[in-house]
Amino acid sequence: MSGPHPRQRIRLADVAVRAGVSRATASRALSGDRRISESTRDAVREAAAALGYVPNVAARGLRARTTQALGLMLSDLSDPVHGQVAAGFELAAAAAGYTVIIVAAHDVVEQERRALTAFVERSVDGVCIASSALDPDEARERVAPSPLVVVQPDHERILGPDALPPGTIRTDERSGMEQAVRHLLAGGHRDIAYLGAGTRATNVLRSRAAEQVLRESADLPLRVSSVPEDSWGDPRALADALGPRMPDAVVCYDDKLALALLDGLRSRGFRVPDDVAVVGFDDIPFAALSNPRLTTVSTPTPLMGRLAAETLLATSDALALPPPVVLPVQLVVRESAPQAAGVAPPAHARRLVPVARG
Amino acid sequence: MSGPHPRQRIRLADVAVRAGVSRATASRALSGDRRISESTRDAVREAAAALGYVPNVAARGLRARTTQALGLMLSDLSDPVHGQVAAGFELAAAAAGYTVIIVAAHDVVEQERRALTAFVERSVDGVCIASSALDPDEARERVAPSPLVVVQPDHERILGPDALPPGTIRTDERSGMEQAVRHLLAGGHRDIAYLGAGTRATNVLRSRAAEQVLRESADLPLRVSSVPEDSWGDPRALADALGPRMPDAVVCYDDKLALALLDGLRSRGFRVPDDVAVVGFDDIPFAALSNPRLTTVSTPTPLMGRLAAETLLATSDALALPPPVVLPVQLVVRESAPQAAGVAPPAHARRLVPVARG
DNA sequence: TTGTAAGCGTTATCAT
DNA sequence: ATGATAACGCTTACAA
Numbered sequence: 001m002s003g004p005h006p007r008q009r010i011r012l013a014d015v016a017v018r019a020g021v022s023r024a025t026a027s028r029a030l031s032g033d034r035r036i037s038e039s040t041r042d043a044v045r046e047a048a049a050a051l052g053y054v055p056n057v058a059a060r061g062l063r064a065r066t067t068q069a070l071g072l073m074l075s076d077l078s079d080p081v082h083g084q085v086a087a088g089f090e091l092a093a094a095a096a097g098y099t100v101i102i103v104a105a106h107d108v109v110e111q112e113r114r115a116l117t118a119f120v121e122r123s124v125d126g127v128c129i130a131s132s133a134l135d136p137d138e139a140r141e142r143v144a145p146s147p148l149v150v151v152q153p154d155h156e157r158i159l160g161p162d163a164l165p166p167g168t169i170r171t172d173e174r175s176g177m178e179q180a181v182r183h184l185l186a187g188g189h190r191d192i193a194y195l196g197a198g199t200r201a202t203n204v205l206r207s208r209a210a211e212q213v214l215r216e217s218a219d220l221p222l223r224v225s226s227v228p229e230d231s232w233g234d235p236r237a238l239a240d241a242l243g244p245r246m247p248d249a250v251v252c253y254d255d256k257l258a259l260a261l262l263d264g265l266r267s268r269g270f271r272v273p274d275d276v277a278v279v280g281f282d283d284i285p286f287a288a289l290s291n292p293r294l295t296t297v298s299t300p301t302p303l304m305g306r307l308a309a310e311t312l313l314a315t316s317d318a319l320a321l322p323p324p325v326v327l328p329v330q331l332v333v334r335e336s337a338p339q340a341a342g343v344a345p346p347a348h349a350r351r352l353v354p355v356a357r358g
Numbered sequence: 359m360s361g362p363h364p365r366q367r368i369r370l371a372d373v374a375v376r377a378g379v380s381r382a383t384a385s386r387a388l389s390g391d392r393r394i395s396e397s398t399r400d401a402v403r404e405a406a407a408a409l410g411y412v413p414n415v416a417a418r419g420l421r422a423r424t425t426q427a428l429g430l431m432l433s434d435l436s437d438p439v440h441g442q443v444a445a446g447f448e449l450a451a452a453a454a455g456y457t458v459i460i461v462a463a464h465d466v467v468e469q470e471r472r473a474l475t476a477f478v479e480r481s482v483d484g485v486c487i488a489s490s491a492l493d494p495d496e497a498r499e500r501v502a503p504s505p506l507v508v509v510q511p512d513h514e515r516i517l518g519p520d521a522l523p524p525g526t527i528r529t530d531e532r533s534g535m536e537q538a539v540r541h542l543l544a545g546g547h548r549d550i551a552y553l554g555a556g557t558r559a560t561n562v563l564r565s566r567a568a569e570q571v572l573r574e575s576a577d578l579p580l581r582v583s584s585v586p587e588d589s590w591g592d593p594r595a596l597a598d599a600l601g602p603r604m605p606d607a608v609v610c611y612d613d614k615l616a617l618a619l620l621d622g623l624r625s626r627g628f629r630v631p632d633d634v635a636v637v638g639f640d641d642i643p644f645a646a647l648s649n650p651r652l653t654t655v656s657t658p659t660p661l662m663g664r665l666a667a668e669t670l671l672a673t674s675d676a677l678a679l680p681p682p683v684v685l686p687v688q689l690v691v692r693e694s695a696p697q698a699a700g701v702a703p704p705a706h707a708r709r710l711v712p713v714a715r716g
Numbered sequence: 717t718t719g720t721a722a723g724c725g726t727t728a729t730c731a732t
Numbered sequence: 733a734t735g736a737t738a739a740c741g742c743t744t745a746c747a748a
Binding site: 057059083084091101263290 | 367436458460503644646
């Protein structure tokens with residue numbers, strides 16, 4: 001039952017012997033070195049194929065000082081947003097012949113540090129952090145001299161006035177909230193609430209942006225409610241968190257929260273959008289399939305992953321990272337916060353896959 | 359602006375010099391070798407810490423013939439089921455100090471072959487394939503001598519009478535369909551349909567199981583409809599695929615399809631479950647949040663990933679893989695196919711997180 | 717055009 | 733208890 005392949009792994013030396021050349025020649029032949037004669041090149045290739053030779057990249061990397069591997073740290077692989085970022089990242093990396101090492105750090109700083117160490121141990125050629133609480137400077141320090149790209153940084157530093165550091169990729173939260181809030185105002189809503197999860201920086205960022213826009217556009221206050229980050233498993237609690245008096249409309253931190261809220265509202269007997277309108281953030285795939293379908297701010301998650309990988313691949317020097325990128329987002333109007341009556345919805349509102357994607 | 363850490367990476371030799379010992383001693387001290395004296399051990403550790411030494415695992419692996427890395431091949435990281443399998447896999451691997459290399463092969467056989475080659479090139483200590491169309495024997499051959507575990511194999515071979523090979527982890531499709539179909543029969547449904555996606559083996563397996571159970575339990579025929587694997591983006595088409603006359607109930611290939619179908623049925627003016635009941639398969643997180651909430655067969659996806667990793671970690675010899683494992687599944691009754699009137703639902707039917715998980 | 721030999725950073729063997 | 737030294741499998745000066 002054992003196939004034709006030998007148990008012992010074939011080394012370059014074996015190929016060289018079979019082709020009747022030195023290891024150096026074999027190596028050069030396989031790497032397509034122009035100085036090797038046509039004939040020996042073919043001979044070596046044939047030998048390699050015949051033996052089923054697969055190079056040992058650890059050995060190669062040891063000498064060539066490149067591993068053709070990238071590290072990706074994220075909080076949770078089963079999260080739809082992170083999954084899409086990871087998918088885009090992996091796709092771009094694989095297209096360039098790179099391999100991806102993924103570590104889930106579950107938003108625990110100590111695990112995040114360990115993840116970065118794992119990348120350094122493996123000498124990856126670049127590291128991407130997706131939405132981490134770690135201080136970006138510390139992270140960059142830890143993975144040096146590998147370049148580091150941070151997607152959706154979540155350190156409190158982003159709340160300050162400082163410019164984003166090079167190698168940062170973010171979405172335009174402010175624009176997203178502007179579109180969401182203006183849409184609700186146009187729909188006649190006045191008592192608008194923000195439902196946040198946790199106290200992480202991105203949540204604060206979105207909450208503040210919504211508050212500002214509402215203030216500037218209509219001089220109205222924003223009601224801010226908040227639930228702990230891990231309480232999404234209890235949808236009724238989300239509805240209850242909105243307080244004894246239900247607002248006209250709710251903007252949620254993200255779609256996961258919004259979809260859970262839809263469920264909680266239904267349990268509590270509220271109708272969406274008649275009793276209260278709901279807007280999400282991210283446009284995860286199931287946002288288009290909920291009942292009512294979720295109006296949400298579409299973020300280009302797979303594109304962010306792709307961009308992160310491409311940035312790393314294009315960056316040999318960790319100190320030469322490109323300036324921060326802020327990606328545009330777009331409100332997708334669906335049923336949970338429909339267009340004001342009498343106004344035709346824009347074409348994109350019906351699309352399952354948002355325009356800005358990959 | 360450049361921190362205290364040196365640009366050049368610290369090698370073991372540097373630590374040895376600083377501690378005033380040989381490289382061999384330094385290596386042994388760091389690996390906690392009992393023969394090294396207390397004092398030198400501390401000295402070496404101090405030196406390592408002071409210099410910020412991080413070992414090079416490629417070099418280590420070259421000599422020690424173990425990489426502390428596992429390979430995971432899946433079709434798509436942004437798929438909820440695969441994401442959960444990957445999350446469970448990564449968690450178990452990380453807990454054992456292992457790192458995971460993930461390659462998405464998008465169900466393309468040629469890419470699957472490349473993925474396996476990538477794992478061999480990197481000499482991973484074990485490989486897991488999640489739901490692949492590749493011939494398991496070919497796969498095992500390709501990754502030899504690393505052990506291979508296959509989660510939810512999808513090769514047509516599984517349709518035959520052959521026993522599953524060692525190192526296989528599957529869910530009990532037959533039992534799942536039995537629970538689903540019996541539940542529908544108990545609810546008074548007679549005209550039952552199966553809505554499948556694609557023609558892959560698992561789809562055929564589920565379809566056949568449903569057919570058999572329906573035949574054996576009630577001597578009724580199963581209506582089988584099918585849509586191409588990539589047509590889930592058009593929910594109305596799914597509803598239309600059920601034919602001109604709507605069945606009493608539909609069992610879907612998986613939850614993604616079922617949730618899309620719910621949307622399509624709503625678009626077409628059908629009420630669920632009044633006009634037609636719908637049952638899914640997998641119990642992905644959003645199945646509990648749809649409207650109506652989805653009745654579905656819960657599969658222990660994170661557990662499968664965890665089990666796969668643990669199996670690999672426990673298997674030094676590729677030829678000593680454990681016998682196939684078939685994991686139990688459990689129907690979770692929700693609104694899209696509710697309990698027959700007058701019968702109290704079991705406790706688990708209300709749980710958000712199914713019992714069998716992780 | 718090809719071969720020889722040194723080296724990548726570790727760990728393991730064999731001394732001492 | 734510690735040190736030399738030889739691997740591990742590959743690439744790349746330097747030679748020829």
